[in-house]
Amino acid sequence: MKSPLLSLACAVLIVTSATACGSTAATPSAEETESAAAASPSASASPSVAPATPSPSAAATDTAKPADEGQNVTSPCRTDDLSFKVTEQSQAGGYYLITATAKPGVSCTLRGETAAVAFGSAEDAHAGPAEQAVGPSVEVSGDKKAYAGVSPKSGNVEGGVLYPQIIVSATNDDPNPVSIKLPTDAEVAGPVATNWVAKAGDAVPF
Template sequence: MNRRLRTALVASAALSAGLLMTACESGSTDAADKTGTASSAAPTPTPSAARGGGSGGDDAGKTGPSKADGGGKAQGTSSSPAGSGAAGKSGYGQSCGTNDLQWSVKPMTQAGGYYQVSVKAKSGITCVLPAGLPVFAFGSGGTQARPAEQVAGEEITLTGDRTAYAGVTPKSTNSDAGTEYSTVIASVSEDDPNPLSLHVGSVTVDKPLTTNWHTDPADAVPFTS
């Protein structure tokens, strides 16, 4: 009876020891699993978080929009509306300036000889020739042409191939007096800051005359009476 009891106790002790070891191993495994799970579940810090809200670091090299720009608008971009290039051209829809026009001059034999000056707007420009007399002055001495017409001209809108004409006679007198010049200084108006030179060859100038601008070249003949 005592031997059976001892055998049972030994068996019970062995069983308890085995259960204890199994529990310890299970606990260690669970702890390891919990540790691993907790470790893997921890979020990896992002570059922006590591930089403390995006200041410094790689943000210094960014070229795209940022909240600091205000409303997501990229710095350095133009605020002009699309398609505004034409409206920004010199003379567009306004009074013509001398440099808004293409100028040409050719000698004519009618009315004792004169020069026909023609102008048209440069490509992409629409402008209005003023009703005032065009300004033509011969040579460096500035012998300016006087009006050949008694009535002021009208405004002329130039665009595309539309052309305006003015006639300039270098000599309106019948005497032999005069001064030799080879260029005409031309501009749209007295206060135009960009006059240009038109080469006319050697010509005797004495009390020159000019017509107004006309759309018909036949009307731009400076008759002298």
């Protein structure tokens, strides 16, 4: 019976040699070995291997520039970066138009999502989305302004809670929202707000 060590050695030889393990064939003589060596190519010759060359894709990857390089990309706006103005509009049953203007020397971007607006701290005083999808971001700088429309009511709702101010923030998680006193108290019931947009005419909540 073969020992485990011998069996392991046999397995290695089966993979690397054409001679079966345990064969009783006689070991070739020195003359036979010399004759076989003379008839076959030199065993010491190493196959020629071409030097590795980086593939075109790898070279392109190394030299590729970041997607944003050369583009004018501004930082997200914070509430402290902006000044807000609120005006009453009669279109669409009446709504408030919020205009966001960058402070001097500031250039930033407001995401084209529902404006972060509320009339008070109560959950039902926070404006929900008037639109179904997020739009393009809006750069605010110099004469470039952003606009959002806020309707204090959604649908044909009777009654509501009166609020004397509107609270605006650049984002929902901004720690410094601003409170703006309204010309007259707003009767609020299910308020909705548009996304931030680049044109005042696109900020009409329906």
